[in-house]
Amino acid sequence: MSLDKFPEDFLWGGAIAAHQAEGAWNRDGKGISVADVMSGGKHGSERVITAGVIDGMYYPNHDAVRFYDHYKEDLEYFSEMGFKAFRTSIAWTRIFPKGDEAEPNEQGLKFYDDVFDECIRLGIEPVITLAHFEMPYHLVEAYGGFGNRKCIDFFTNFATVCFERYKHKVKYWMTFNEINNQTNYKSDFALFTNSGLRIHDDSERERAMYQAAHYELVASALAVRIGHKINPDFKIGCMVAMCPIYPNTSKPEDVMLASVAMQRRLYFADVHARGAYPRNMIAYFERKNFNLDITDVDLDILSKGTVDYIGLSYYMSFTIANPHDNPQFDYDESRMLVKNHYIKTSKWGWAIDPVGFRYALNWLYDRYQLPLFVVENGYGEHDVIKDNTISDDYRIDYLREHIIQMKHAIVEDGVEIIGYTTWGPLDIVSAGTGEMSKRYGFIYVDRSDDGTGTYKRIPKSSFDWYRNVIATHGDVL
Numbered sequence: 001m002s003l004d005k006f007p008e009d010f011l012w013g014g015a016i017a018a019h020q021a022e023g024a025w026n027r028d029g030k031g032i033s034v035a036d037v038m039s040g041g042k043h044g045s046e047r048v049i050t051a052g053v054i055d056g057m058y059y060p061n062h063d064a065v066r067f068y069d070h071y072k073e074d075l076e077y078f079s080e081m082g083f084k085a086f087r088t089s090i091a092w093t094r095i096f097p098k099g100d101e102a103e104p105n106e107q108g109l110k111f112y113d114d115v116f117d118e119c120i121r122l123g124i125e126p127v128i129t130l131a132h133f134e135m136p137y138h139l140v141e142a143y144g145g146f147g148n149r150k151c152i153d154f155f156t157n158f159a160t161v162c163f164e165r166y167k168h169k170v171k172y173w174m175t176f177n178e179i180n181n182q183t184n185y186k187s188d189f190a191l192f193t194n195s196g197l198r199i200h201d202d203s204e205r206e207r208a209m210y211q212a213a214h215y216e217l218v219a220s221a222l223a224v225r226i227g228h229k230i231n232p233d234f235k236i237g238c239m240v241a242m243c244p245i246y247p248n249t250s251k252p253e254d255v256m257l258a259s260v261a262m263q264r265r266l267y268f269a270d271v272h273a274r275g276a277y278p279r280n281m282i283a284y285f286e287r288k289n290f291n292l293d294i295t296d297v298d299l300d301i302l303s304k305g306t307v308d309y310i311g312l313s314y315y316m317s318f319t320i321a322n323p324h325d326n327p328q329f330d331y332d333e334s335r336m337l338v339k340n341h342y343i344k345t346s347k348w349g350w351a352i353d354p355v356g357f358r359y360a361l362n363w364l365y366d367r368y369q370l371p372l373f374v375v376e377n378g379y380g381e382h383d384v385i386k387d388n389t390i391s392d393d394y395r396i397d398y399l400r401e402h403i404i405q406m407k408h409a410i411v412e413d414g415v416e417i418i419g420y421t422t423w424g425p426l427d428i429v430s431a432g433t434g435e436m437s438k439r440y441g442f443i444y445v446d447r448s449d450d451g452t453g454t455y456k457r458i459p460k461s462s463f464d465w466y467r468n469v470i471a472t473h474g475d476v477l
């Protein structure tokens, strides 16, 4: 093994999610997903979640960027950049429109056959997330989302159908995208997109989140086992949002809270990787008297469904200060994060911290000793189009600095990384805000926040830059 550069088979590429790119929200038998009932928002004002699709209301994901119709052209662009891997998700509602049907929707299955065939034709490895913030809305209304144990079966049915259908086309899978985002349980958005939860009583929120997360962890472990039976060569990972949390000062209380905060945000990966809850979480559940529905059978399932790798997104670090009224170091993301004065932020307030990326990769690898797969990293920014060209040097700078740190992690620190897929290689609808103008792409899409535009694709200056990064195997940055 040579550690002086990126591994030969390193999977360079890009990542999107079905609901943020495809559009065609109600075509060919597709059902309504949680993403289809969220309005547009912006920095500082959360997206509104409506009770079903309401006439006259604007929903940015309904059309997204029309990847459903443009996928051949888009994949061709990715191939031109030399992509080795392309991550997307399978929209659960294309396969099971309501989520609880006995039989899948053939037209939905056929669409992904076509997409994966095209990837394979172009020499691009598809990397597939099963649930990326797009559970069927019917499961929310009829069952209360993942607050209901029945959703374990609905998810594993969906996973089984996908594993069987694509077993010769897809090798890399992930179960739940950023399963740990819901640690921010005070956010309606986080609870709804991760777990399909609508909790109006504030005192119920935290417990409800841990209960839903438990059912998801069981569903994920079952899916890992089913997948490995269907094809022993499958590599099935979890996916966590990795935001390392720094103490604001060297005050022991800040340091202690930062450590607890990492436990709360990352126990999801502990369970996925080790097959058991860490003792710190069991102690916490007991202290809080949560009385979660966790059975011995569940614990057995968790122990037998551990993942093959840790998928992660990295955008930013967090910094935390312990408030005076928090002697037990309870973590509340909505009120304890503070600004890190050593770090600049994006226009959306996201800390730009490349060294934090190296730290994050080391932290995860030290803890799990499992290969990592960086399946999201990128820079959301307004782009200006002038004379049909877009110069996005700020995006190149962000990515360059992060790739340099990833290289340090591989070469100097010995961290094992399977690949790196940047977020939104094609501009897509922002998950957090529903805006189009928070762009991540190497390829511009002519669409505005209100959905107007030609949807034409135009490569930006970062397109050639990334093509060269891949061509030189990360030597020329």
Ligand code: BG6
Binding pocket: 017, 020, 177, 178, 241, 313, 376, 380, 423, 429, 430, 431, 432, 433, 438
């Ligand atoms: C991650 C999600 O949270 O970050 C993506 O997995 C999301 O779905 C990405 O798009 C960037 O966030 P945003 O809010 O800028 O779209």
